[in-house]
Amino acid sequence: MVVLLFWLKVIALKVTLGRCVTLLFMAASLQLCGCQQQQSPYFGTVEPRHGPEELWINNSSEPEWLDPGRCSDSTGGEIIWNTFEGLVQAHPATLKPLPAIATHWDISDDGRTYTFYLRPSVWSDGHDLTAHDFVFALRRLVDPQTGSKYASNGFIFQEGLAISRGDAAVETLGVQAIDTHTLEITLVDPLPYFLNFLSFYSFMPLPEHLFQDLQNRGIDSDLWTRPEYVVCNGAFRMTDWRFRQHMTFEKNKSYWDAASVKLDRIRVAMVESATTAMNMYVAGEFDWPGGSTSLPAEFMDHLKEYQDFHSHPYLGVYFYWINTEEPPLDDPLVRRALSLAIDRDSLVQFVTRGGQHGSADLVPDGLAGYKGLHIPVYNPVKARQLLAEAGYATGQDLPLVTLSFNTSEGHKQVAEAIQAMWQQELGITVELANQEWKVFLANAEQTNFQICRMGWIGDYADPYTFLELLTSDCGNNHSNWSSTTYDTMLEQANQQHDAEERLRMLREAEAFALHEQPLIPLYVYTRTQLIKPYVRGIWGNHQDRHPWKYMWIDESFDPHDLMVGAGKNVFEDGQVPQ
Amino acid sequence: MIRILLQRLLELIPTALVIVAASFALVRLAPGSPFSSEREIPPEVRQKLEAKYGFDKPLPEQFIRYLGNLLRGDLGLSTKYPQRTVNEIIANGFPVTLSLAAIALLWSLLVGITAGIIGAIRQNTVWDHVAMTAALVGISVPSFVLGPLLVLTVSLRLHLLPPAGWGDWQHVVLPGLTLGTIYAASIARLTRGGMLEVVRSDFIRTARAKGLSESLIVWRHMLRGGLLPVVSYLGPAVASMLTGSVVVEKIFNVPGIGPYFVDAAFNRDYFLVMGIVLLYAFFLLLMNLVVDVVYGFLDPRVDVS
Numbered sequence: 041m042v043v044l045l046f047w048l049k050v051i052a053l054k055v056t057l058g059r060c061v062t063l064l065f066m067a068a069s070l071q072l073c074g075c076q077q078q079q080s081p082y083f084g085t086v087e088p089r090h091g092p093e094e095l096w097i098n099n100s101s102e103p104e105w106l107d108p109g110r111c112s113d114s115t116g117g118e119i120i121w122n123t124f125e126g127l128v129q130a131h132p133a134t135l136k137p138l139p140a141i142a143t144h145w146d147i148s149d150d151g152r153t154y155t156f157y158l159r160p161s162v163w164s165d166g167h168d169l170t171a172h173d174f175v176f177a178l179r180r181l182v183d184p185q186t187g188s189k190y191a192s193n194g195f196i197f198q199e200g201l202a203i204s205r206g207d208a209a210v211e212t213l214g215v216q217a218i219d220t221h222t223l224e225i226t227l228v229d230p231l232p233y234f235l236n237f238l239s240f241y242s243f244m245p246l247p248e249h250l251f252q253d254l255q256n257r258g259i260d261s262d263l264w265t266r267p268e269y270v271v272c273n274g275a276f277r278m279t280d281w282r283f284r285q286h287m288t289f290e291k292n293k294s295y296w297d298a299a300s301v302k303l304d305r306i307r308v309a310m311v312e313s314a315t316t317a318m319n320m321y322v323a324g325e326f327d328w329p330g331g332s333t334s335l336p337a338e339f340m341d342h343l344k345e346y347q348d349f350h351s352h353p354y355l356g357v358y359f360y361w362i363n364t365e366e367p368p369l370d371d372p373l374v375r376r377a378l379s380l381a382i383d384r385d386s387l388v389q390f391v392t393r394g395g396q397h398g399s400a401d402l403v404p405d406g407l408a409g410y411k412g413l414h415i416p417v418y419n420p421v422k423a424r425q426l427l428a429e430a431g432y433a434t435g436q437d438l439p440l441v442t443l444s445f446n447t448s449e450g451h452k453q454v455a456e457a458i459q460a461m462w463q464q465e466l467g468i469t470v471e472l473a474n475q476e477w478k479v480f481l482a483n484a485e486q487t488n489f490q491i492c493r494m495g496w497i498g499d500y501a502d503p504y505t506f507l508e509l510l511t512s513d514c515g516n517n518h519s520n521w522s523s524t525t526y527d528t529m530l531e532q533a534n535q536q537h538d539a540e541e542r543l544r545m546l547r548e549a550e551a552f553a554l555h556e557q558p559l560i561p562l563y564v565y566t567r568t569q570l571i572k573p574y575v576r577g578i579w580g581n582h583q584d585r586h587p588w589k590y591m592w593i594d595e596s597f598d599p600h601d602l603m604v605g606a607g608k609n610v611f612e613d614g615q616v617p618q
Numbered sequence: 619m620i621r622i623l624l625q626r627l628l629e630l631i632p633t634a635l636v637i638v639a640a641s642f643a644l645v646r647l648a649p650g651s652p653f654s655s656e657r658e659i660p661p662e663v664r665q666k667l668e669a670k671y672g673f674d675k676p677l678p679e680q681f682i683r684y685l686g687n688l689l690r691g692d693l694g695l696s697t698k699y700p701q702r703t704v705n706e707i708i709a710n711g712f713p714v715t716l717s718l719a720a721i722a723l724l725w726s727l728l729v730g731i732t733a734g735i736i737g738a739i740r741q742n743t744v745w746d747h748v749a750m751t752a753a754l755v756g757i758s759v760p761s762f763v764l765g766p767l768l769v770l771t772v773s774l775r776l777h778l779l780p781p782a783g784w785g786d787w788q789h790v791v792l793p794g795l796t797l798g799t800i801y802a803a804s805i806a807r808l809t810r811g812g813m814l815e816v817v818r819s820d821f822i823r824t825a826r827a828k829g830l831s832e833s834l835i836v837w838r839h840m841l842r843g844g845l846l847p848v849v850s851y852l853g854p855a856v857a858s859m860l861t862g863s864v865v866v867e868k869i870f871n872v873p874g875i876g877p878y879f880v881d882a883a884f885n886r887d888y889f890l891v892m893g894i895v896l897l898y899a900f901f902l903l904l905m906n907l908v909v910d911v912v913y914g915f916l917d918p919r920v921d922v923s
Binding site: 084105184185189191192205206265282283313315322478485514 | 648649650651653654655656657658659660662663666667670698699700701702707710711766769773774777780781782783784785868869870871873877884885886
């Protein structure tokens, strides 16, 4: 009897516990659908948790450097763009270069010499900002003593490369101050994208006086970007920096365009986990989880239904490098067959799911007026034909091929999908190998792979940022493929003054290279964002650059007016600078 | 007693030396470099960076130099966060991890011992079953499930606490509970087991025969004996709360040193990896020492010397 009672108790307990667990999961799933229950078109709370003069955002991780001359990561770039201002700034929607510290400029007939006329402006400590601050900054960028990972950005300037190699003195750099407010820049090539590229964070002026001052005080000048020392010339100035927690920025009253800056304060958190950042957005701890924070792919289908979800194309291409020296992939026919057997539309629709655009082109269509090649994204019949031409009647005749990627759930899913497509369409057996990031990089650098995944984010809006990848002397070309014909085609295009003719020449070069297929482009990136409907002044653009100076809180937004579309126009609204 | 403690502390030195040598060798044998990235770095720049950190010197020389710096208390520079020294990063993050572990420890002891006592003195009643089934669930649910569930219910549904972050007491609660629960569950089972073992022993019978009140017997005699397994468990548990907070710190974005344990290794941030390994090793050794000493106080049969 006692034993029976005991078991009854245990069973009752199990049932109760089982119910508890079920209830807990139900509560969790109800939360996910909670907003739908209340018919809210927004994901999470829409009542700002702070005043209209403030904004809370996320910048995904602790930046490596906040020093424009040394920074090489997007999280640092985000801060630099908003605390420093260069000669030109990018239009927040179109990214076209607009006057900034330079009010206007002259371009020489050969397109290689630019003369910039600087407006009178001051640093945040009141010091005058002069052309010499630009000369100091750009010399420092290429100076091998600086150890800048982005020194190569300065190779576009005359003597930049030679200085970096230690073959020339820094004074010889093609950046000279004519007087305190006139700057002359001489380029190696007449780059048509130069003005667009010039808004990049590597080209910001630096407060030379601060470096001298710190040295005189015996303080390591590497620490100059810390809030207690930093002097800047951008829209905001950092006032607090809690390592790996958050940074606080206040409006820089000395900024030349301070009248356009709407917010007084911005709190920038550093939350790495995409899910955590999303939770914080739901709870109202973020108004905008930031441009560099991706949304979790598994939530994408759900998030798309909300009004505060936005997506826009991004200047990045996901592709597979092929080691073109190792059989059987040394045959361009096999490489092209592999590319044609990939159903990219299904890949983006069912695997990546973030609204990416399946593409077999290296240069995204429409980039700075460039007409994309529109290579067919899927043609299995042609693929089998090419494979047969290469001497492999069936895919089974092909030796085993290994596809490597760095350990990540996303890359794994893409690789598995492509493994299945190649198996199904061509009968080729592909082995997958995932490698830890630094091991993967070391292998990629030495082309120690057969096929490996890679992504490339363009630095500036010009096809060259992608096409350069395949040049013989490009350190990022991991394919072992090199062609003097291709190199010459690009060189000739860059010497061409006529913009349209140049784009046509670049297009020809891209077609030539992709016919050889040293890499297999898969898709063009998109950026997906959650932005609270009361935040205005954020535009979608393909470089994901969102200047804080245009952002503001719309007090007229009524959180109780949950009519569909009430806050929809974030990406188009606001005053766009002329 | 002090002599024995000093002796034990001295014994830590060769152990620490072995740990330094082994971790130095392991971390440097791993392929890849701290300066490799998707984008090629000009070779001149790479040389300059390697020279800055002394990676251009032969390995034995680097090791001797590292030991020398270590003796001066200098753990080196981080390559991932070039503006921070490893000392600074640890000084920033370790108090956070410590306070998180302290909350987790308090929670686990409070809940664990209470549940254990209830289970033991009400053995085979419904109270016992509830407590022990809860403990079973607690042990079985990993922190990466419990954490998000707590966030969903407590933060996003009930709006009681912030979902993540660090700064005031509200931020400590959820990560503390998440980290502590699994230990609370183990402590409950250990307390119950330990107490049940002594409950039938002679000295408890003697205490009862003396006419001591039941509560006095539980608190003074049974608990003292019953807690012995818990005490020996606490040493490694505290160490593993400190080292095992990686997941919890990621979920709740706690700026402790947990995530570095993994990230620094991935980034090949050599000096940071070494610094964290040494810190954890030191704590592990220290905790074991503390447990041995506390054991001596609790159980008269154990002679610390």
